[in-house]
Amino acid sequence: MANPWRGEVALVVDGVRYSAKLTLGALVELEAALDEPSLVALVERFEGNRFSSRDVLALLGAGLRGGGAEVSERALARADIEGGPMEAARIAAELLARAFVVPE
Template sequence: MTNAHRGEVSLVIDGMERTLCLTLGALAEIETALGASGFAALADRLKTLSAGDLAAVLAALLRGGGEADAARTLVAAQLDFAEAARAVADAFERAL
């Protein structure tokens, strides 16, 4: 069960509900993975995510949500890409 007050968002991956959370560590990891420096650059970069970018962002958010095992196996996981993109947007919206 996710905690909206902490900014957590849920996403079903491989048939299991997983928790995403934008923590400071996840934010730093995402900035590095996307080559963005600062919020403005990151916001622009998030508008044009490739599949690889989405995987990197999801993995960071999964680790932020305490789902390190799911982050490690993400590239082979079954998930709805539209739902994943919405969950990423929701995680950022809740955190910021």
């Protein structure tokens, strides 16, 4: 079960439920992979709805690895994400938000 107080978000990939979270290492990975100068710029991209499917895939991959799963972005790109692309984008945005905001 995902614990929002730890920044975790539930994600079902190929029928397997994972707890994804953005650790500091995962955030460093994201900055490099998405060629952003800062995390603030990445957050602004999502807040302004200027994100791409590549951004979503990178966020989910980093979150899964931050949660302890050994999943490559290549494998994730071919996987079935429960809820489809819209749910994947929602989860990616939630991962980013939980990395910086305490749940209500």
